[in-house]
Amino acid sequence: MRTVADVKAHCQFLIEKGHSNEPAELFLPRKEAQRRRVNKEKHRRIVFEVDEQGYSEWHAEKERWLSLIPNKTIMLHAMVAVLGAVQQDTIRALGGEHENGYGETGEIHQGPSKDFGS
Numbered sequence: 001m002r003t004v005a006d007v008k009a010h011c012q013f014l015i016e017k018g019h020s021n022e023p024a025e026l027f028l029p030r031k032e033a034q035r036r037r038v039n040k041e042k043h044r045r046i047v048f049e050v051d052e053q054g055y056s057e058w059h060a061e062k063e064r065w066l067s068l069i070p071n072k073t074i075m076l077h078a079m080v081a082v083l084g085a086v087q088q089d090t091i092r093a094l095g096g097e098h099e100n101g102y103g104e105t106g107e108i109h110q111g112p113s114k115d116f117g118s
Contacts (some may be wrong), residue, residue, distance in 0.1 A: 001027070 007026065014020070036043075050058065069075040073097075 003027075 004026075011024075014022075043053055065075050065079060066072065
Protein backbone atom coordinates (compact mmCIF):
# COMPACT_ATOMS: atom_id res chain seq x y z
CA MET A 1 0.00 0.00 0.00
CA ARG A 2 1.24 3.47 -0.83
CA THR A 3 2.36 5.83 1.93
CA VAL A 4 1.33 9.45 2.45
CA ALA A 5 4.70 10.45 0.97
CA ASP A 6 3.91 8.38 -2.16
CA VAL A 7 0.51 10.06 -2.46
CA LYS A 8 2.13 13.48 -2.03
CA ALA A 9 4.50 12.75 -4.92
CA HIS A 10 1.57 11.61 -7.05
CA CYS A 11 -0.36 14.78 -6.15
CA GLN A 12 2.62 16.91 -7.14
CA PHE A 13 2.72 15.10 -10.49
CA LEU A 14 -1.02 15.69 -11.02
CA ILE A 15 -0.66 19.38 -10.15
CA GLU A 16 2.19 19.72 -12.66
CA LYS A 17 -0.06 18.10 -15.30
CA GLY A 18 -2.81 20.68 -14.67
CA HIS A 19 -5.15 18.68 -12.44
CA SER A 20 -4.92 20.91 -9.34
CA ASN A 21 -8.61 21.89 -9.43
CA GLU A 22 -10.02 18.36 -9.73
CA PRO A 23 -11.90 16.91 -6.75
CA ALA A 24 -9.79 14.52 -4.69
CA GLU A 25 -9.79 12.89 -1.29
CA LEU A 26 -7.02 11.37 0.83
CA PHE A 27 -7.92 8.01 2.33
CA LEU A 28 -5.97 6.82 5.40
CA PRO A 29 -7.02 3.21 6.17
CA ARG A 30 -6.10 3.30 9.88
CA LYS A 31 -7.88 6.64 10.42
CA GLU A 32 -10.93 5.32 8.57
CA ALA A 33 -10.92 2.15 10.71
CA GLN A 34 -10.71 4.31 13.84
CA ARG A 35 -13.67 6.42 12.65
CA ARG A 36 -15.70 3.28 11.98
CA ARG A 37 -14.96 1.86 15.45
CA VAL A 38 -16.27 5.05 17.09
CA ASN A 39 -19.29 5.08 14.70
CA LYS A 40 -20.53 8.60 15.51
CA GLU A 41 -22.73 8.37 12.38
CA LYS A 42 -24.57 5.37 13.89
CA HIS A 43 -24.16 3.24 10.75
CA ARG A 44 -25.92 -0.14 10.88
CA ARG A 45 -24.81 -1.86 7.67
CA ILE A 46 -21.66 -3.93 7.14
CA VAL A 47 -20.31 -4.21 3.59
CA PHE A 48 -17.02 -5.73 2.43
CA GLU A 49 -15.73 -7.26 -0.78
CA VAL A 50 -14.26 -10.74 -1.01
CA ASP A 51 -13.55 -13.32 -3.69
CA GLU A 52 -16.21 -15.77 -4.90
CA GLN A 53 -15.18 -18.53 -2.51
CA GLY A 54 -15.12 -16.18 0.48
CA TYR A 55 -18.57 -14.88 -0.44
CA SER A 56 -20.01 -18.41 -0.50
CA GLU A 57 -18.24 -19.44 2.70
CA TRP A 58 -19.32 -16.30 4.56
CA HIS A 59 -22.99 -16.72 3.64
CA ALA A 60 -22.97 -20.45 4.43
CA GLU A 61 -21.49 -19.70 7.86
CA LYS A 62 -23.91 -16.80 8.43
CA GLU A 63 -26.85 -19.08 7.64
CA ARG A 64 -25.51 -21.70 10.06
CA TRP A 65 -25.34 -19.07 12.81
CA LEU A 66 -28.81 -17.74 11.95
CA SER A 67 -30.24 -21.25 12.16
CA LEU A 68 -28.96 -21.41 15.75
CA ILE A 69 -29.60 -17.75 16.72
CA PRO A 70 -32.47 -16.42 14.55
CA ASN A 71 -32.19 -12.81 15.81
CA LYS A 72 -29.61 -11.15 13.48
CA THR A 73 -28.50 -8.58 16.05
CA ILE A 74 -27.89 -11.16 18.77
CA MET A 75 -26.29 -13.50 16.21
CA LEU A 76 -23.85 -10.76 15.14
CA HIS A 77 -22.89 -9.99 18.74
CA ALA A 78 -22.26 -13.70 19.31
CA MET A 79 -20.09 -13.92 16.17
CA VAL A 80 -18.10 -10.87 17.24
CA ALA A 81 -17.61 -12.38 20.72
CA VAL A 82 -16.29 -15.61 19.16
CA LEU A 83 -13.99 -13.68 16.80
CA GLY A 84 -12.74 -11.56 19.69
CA ALA A 85 -11.88 -14.67 21.70
CA VAL A 86 -9.48 -15.99 19.05
CA GLN A 87 -5.85 -15.45 20.01
CA GLN A 88 -3.74 -13.21 17.75
CA ASP A 89 -1.24 -16.02 17.08
CA THR A 90 -4.08 -18.22 15.83
CA ILE A 91 -5.33 -15.44 13.55
CA ARG A 92 -1.82 -14.94 12.14
CA ALA A 93 -1.45 -18.70 11.59
CA LEU A 94 -4.78 -18.86 9.74
CA GLY A 95 -3.73 -15.89 7.61
CA GLY A 96 -0.49 -17.50 6.52
CA GLU A 97 2.99 -16.05 6.58
CA HIS A 98 2.26 -13.07 4.35
CA GLU A 99 0.86 -9.76 5.54
CA ASN A 100 -2.03 -9.88 3.09
CA GLY A 101 -2.95 -13.47 3.99
CA TYR A 102 -1.99 -14.94 0.62
CA GLY A 103 0.71 -17.47 -0.10
CA GLU A 104 3.29 -17.50 -2.86
CA THR A 105 0.82 -19.05 -5.30
CA GLY A 106 -1.84 -16.42 -4.59
CA GLU A 107 -4.02 -18.99 -2.82
CA ILE A 108 -5.32 -18.07 0.60
CA HIS A 109 -3.87 -20.14 3.41
CA GLN A 110 -6.68 -22.24 4.89
CA GLY A 111 -4.82 -23.05 8.11
CA PRO A 112 -5.93 -25.95 10.27
CA SER A 113 -9.21 -27.76 9.84
CA LYS A 114 -12.28 -25.57 10.30
CA ASP A 115 -13.61 -28.07 12.84
CA PHE A 116 -12.49 -26.53 16.15
CA GLY A 117 -14.90 -28.67 18.16
CA SER A 118 -18.59 -29.35 18.30
